[in-house]
Amino acid sequence: MDDIRQKIADRRLPAGAKLPPTRELAEEYGVTQQTIHRAIAFLKSGGHVLGLQGKGVFVRMPRQLVTRQPQLRYQWEKARARYPEEERATTGVSEYDTGRDRDDFDFPAVFSPVLASAELADRFGVAKGTVLLQRLYRTTVREEQHPVALISSYLLYSVAEQNPDLLDAEKEPWPGGTMNQLWTVGIEIDHIIDEITTRAPTPEEAETLGLADQMAVFVLEKTSISVAGDVVEFSEVILPGDRTRMKYTIQLERWTT
Numbered sequence: 001m002d003d004i005r006q007k008i009a010d011r012r013l014p015a016g017a018k019l020p021p022t023r024e025l026a027e028e029y030g031v032t033q034q035t036i037h038r039a040i041a042f043l044k045s046g047g048h049v050l051g052l053q054g055k056g057v058f059v060r061m062p063r064q065l066v067t068r069q070p071q072l073r074y075q076w077e078k079a080r081a082r083y084p085e086e087e088r089a090t091t092g093v094s095e096y097d098t099g100r101d102r103d104d105f106d107f108p109a110v111f112s113p114v115l116a117s118a119e120l121a122d123r124f125g126v127a128k129g130t131v132l133l134q135r136l137y138r139t140t141v142r143e144e145q146h147p148v149a150l151i152s153s154y155l156l157y158s159v160a161e162q163n164p165d166l167l168d169a170e171k172e173p174w175p176g177g178t179m180n181q182l183w184t185v186g187i188e189i190d191h192i193i194d195e196i197t198t199r200a201p202t203p204e205e206a207e208t209l210g211l212a213d214q215m216a217v218f219v220l221e222k223t224s225i226s227v228a229g230d231v232v233e234f235s236e237v238i239l240p241g242d243r244t245r246m247k248y249t250i251q252l253e254r255w256t257t
Contacts, residue, residue: 003029004039008048008059019049019057045214047242060212063243064141066097066148068220071249073097074192081179088175094139094148102173104143110136111169113157120154123223123234131157133167138208146210150238153178159185159232178224178233190227196220196246201238209240216241 007013019025019040026033040057043049050060073096080088094105114134121128137151160166162185174181179189201209201217209217218239226232 005043005048013059015059015061017059018055019059021056041213044212047212047215050210050212061144063146063210063240064098064100064144064148065243065245066239067245067247068097068239069247069249070192070194077177077179078189081176081183083176085175088180092173092175093177094173098141098148100141104141105173106140106142107173108138108140109169109172111167114154120234124154124156124231126156133157133160135169137172139173146208146240148243149240150205150208151235152237153233153235155182155233159187182224182226182232187232188227189224189232190229191225193223193225194220195223198241205238209238211240212242218244218246 004013004019013019020028022033022036022040025036029036040049040051044051044057047060047063049057051057073093076096077093091102094100094107095102112134113131116124116126116128116130116132118128120132121130124130124132133155135151135153135155137149137153138147139149139151140147155166159182163181165171166181166184176183182189197219198216199219201211201215205211205217206215211217218237218241220235220237220239222233222235222237223231224233
């Protein structure tokens with residue numbers, strides 16, 4: 001299916017175009033319909049096309065690539081956490097990761113108090129059932145239907161309630177993000193631990209993110225630790241495998257002569 005993939009790449013098959021029926025493709029390329037089925041499955045797995053039940057197979061719309069560079073991004077976040085609000089309000093991490101402008105995004109968020117599960121309690125070093133503030137973010141590029149990630153972020157409720165504005169989802173997107181939010185209650189982040197795995201998405205995740213068949217997700221578990229050594233924020237970030245790039249630059253010490 002290199003020919004079809006090339007047609008998609010150079011837009012001879014534009015986004016939204018419907019592929020011919022399997023029988024017609026088999027006749028055009030002189031192969032069996034079974035070969036076409038395998039080829040289309042390969043194109044789906046690569047995110048090139050999307051099958052819609054009862055309608056056919058269509059070329060996917062272009063999707064926004066998200067590039068996460070944690071070794072640069074987190075220090076950038078911390079540096080701007082204490083900038084004046086008017087400067088913090090001009091851009092955020094979504095813009096940093098995509099190169100887009102703030103006006104290109106919608107920032108839906110839902111906040112609610114929840115009781116810490118055994119796993120979350122262990123993360124924070126607190127008793128099971130401790131009240132946490134759960135923050136669900138579904139930041140979406142306005143011209144696209146699906147969010148760039150599914151983020152579930154947690155703060156200790158006893159910390160967040162020290163600034164009532166931190167309990168209000170209507171304050172999002174918060175200028176300066178979580179690092180500024182924590183700074184308003186006297187907390188400085190010392191370091192962040194990222195743990196990244198991959199897995200198959202749940203049916204709900206696949207639908208919400210608009211994933212192609214057999215496309216995996218990255219699961220990023222992000223733990224923020226204060227200068228006092230306390231876990232002050234934990235996030236689970238579900239990133240679509242077809243439009244996420246993890247980029248790391250590791251500076252090595254030079255050999256001494």
